[in-house]
Amino acid sequence: MVRNVRLGLVGFGNVGQGLAQILRDNAGEYALTYGLNFVIVAVADAIKGCVYDPQGLDAGTLLDKVTADGNFKGLPAEKTGWDALSMIRESNADVIVEMSYTDLKTGEPATAHFKEAIKHKKHVITTNKGPVALHYGELEGLARQNGVKLGVEGSVMSGTPTLRLGRELLGAAKIRKVQGILNGTTNFILCQMESGAAYPEALAEAQALGYAEADPTGDVEGFDAAGKVVILARLLMNEQIKMEDVDRSGITHLTPADIQAAKEAGERWKLIGALERRNDGSLAASVKAMRLPVSHALAGVSGATNAAHFSTDLLGDVTLIGPGAGRLPTGYAVIEDLLAIYR
Numbered sequence: 001m002v003r004n005v006r007l008g009l010v011g012f013g014n015v016g017q018g019l020a021q022i023l024r025d026n027a028g029e030y031a032l033t034y035g036l037n038f039v040i041v042a043v044a045d046a047i048k049g050c051v052y053d054p055q056g057l058d059a060g061t062l063l064d065k066v067t068a069d070g071n072f073k074g075l076p077a078e079k080t081g082w083d084a085l086s087m088i089r090e091s092n093a094d095v096i097v098e099m100s101y102t103d104l105k106t107g108e109p110a111t112a113h114f115k116e117a118i119k120h121k122k123h124v125i126t127t128n129k130g131p132v133a134l135h136y137g138e139l140e141g142l143a144r145q146n147g148v149k150l151g152v153e154g155s156v157m158s159g160t161p162t163l164r165l166g167r168e169l170l171g172a173a174k175i176r177k178v179q180g181i182l183n184g185t186t187n188f189i190l191c192q193m194e195s196g197a198a199y200p201e202a203l204a205e206a207q208a209l210g211y212a213e214a215d216p217t218g219d220v221e222g223f224d225a226a227g228k229v230v231i232l233a234r235l236l237m238n239e240q241i242k243m244e245d246v247d248r249s250g251i252t253h254l255t256p257a258d259i260q261a262a263k264e265a266g267e268r269w270k271l272i273g274a275l276e277r278r279n280d281g282s283l284a285a286s287v288k289a290m291r292l293p294v295s296h297a298l299a300g301v302s303g304a305t306n307a308a309h310f311s312t313d314l315l316g317d318v319t320l321i322g323p324g325a326g327r328l329p330t331g332y333a334v335i336e337d338l339l340a341i342y343r
């Protein structure tokens with residue numbers, strides 16, 4: 001017996017297209033293996049438009065249309081022209097997948113999308129840090145009251161299952177400390193600087209490769225990593241901290257001389273997001289550039305790769321390394337959450 005699970009996508013940028021690519025190539029296998037047939041019934045994108053067909057939209061056709069024309073105009077569909085809230089409200093989707101742009105100051109418009117979906121008894125999965133970092137407690141409470149579930153795995157380290165590992169497998173081992181390379185852009189820049197590039201040169205290369213935005217402030221000043229630290233605190237350490245509670249600094253102050261001094265000492269600079277339970281029970285949260293011994297598990301993580309290093313009472317140290325961004329890895333995070341919701 002195969003169960004149809006209808007998906008309404010908010011946003012069809014890199015992540016949405018990655019998800020569509022995964023479903024185009026693997027939906028049949030998922031149906032056979034898990035008894036779940038994931039069907040996209042609606043997509044609402046602020047730039048590309050909105051299409052809805054209650055019987056389902058072909059993932060490959062959606063990708064081909066956007067690749068060819070950059071929008072959904074002219075695509076056969078029962079309904080077009082909705083905005084995201086209308087799609088959430090009116091479509092027959094069982095799950096809303098929220099992939100709009102991230103705002104770490106207000107969490108909007110994603111938070112409004114969450115609330116509308118929950119009100120209409122629809123599960124919500126997101127790869128968006130904003131609503132999770134800023135409003136997770138409220139949203140989780142609303143979801144519980146309405147009998148639906150939230151999936152937020154993709155909000156930290158993309159499809160590398162950091163939250164699931166910490167919550168489901170390491171929780172009983174008593175996590176005392178988490179250290180992570182949570183931003184691939186800054187890790188790439190630091191690796192380039194270690195290879196001899198000055199900061200401006202390394203940043204320019206990161207921008208040319210698409211790792212860094214035209215305005216890289218969110219990455220290089222540690223805001224992106226701080227948002228992920230807040231999420232880790234809430235979901236792994238059961239502490240509802242805020243962005244301003246994170247002792248945050250970035251990498252822009254580092255010079256070639258700093259990099260060389262670390263090298264000579266057998267150390268390596270990394271931007272580390274960290275949480276540590278103090279002896280008095282309080283939680284220290286930070287994002288800082290620091291020198292790690294080259295023997296440390298995080299020191300050898302290179303390029304745009306992410307990693308999380310858990311220190312536990314019962315299991316000792318556990319390190320998870322994997323992609324922290326990208327079209328397919330982040331799209332796959334949605335699949336992880338879908339399988340967890342319907343398992």
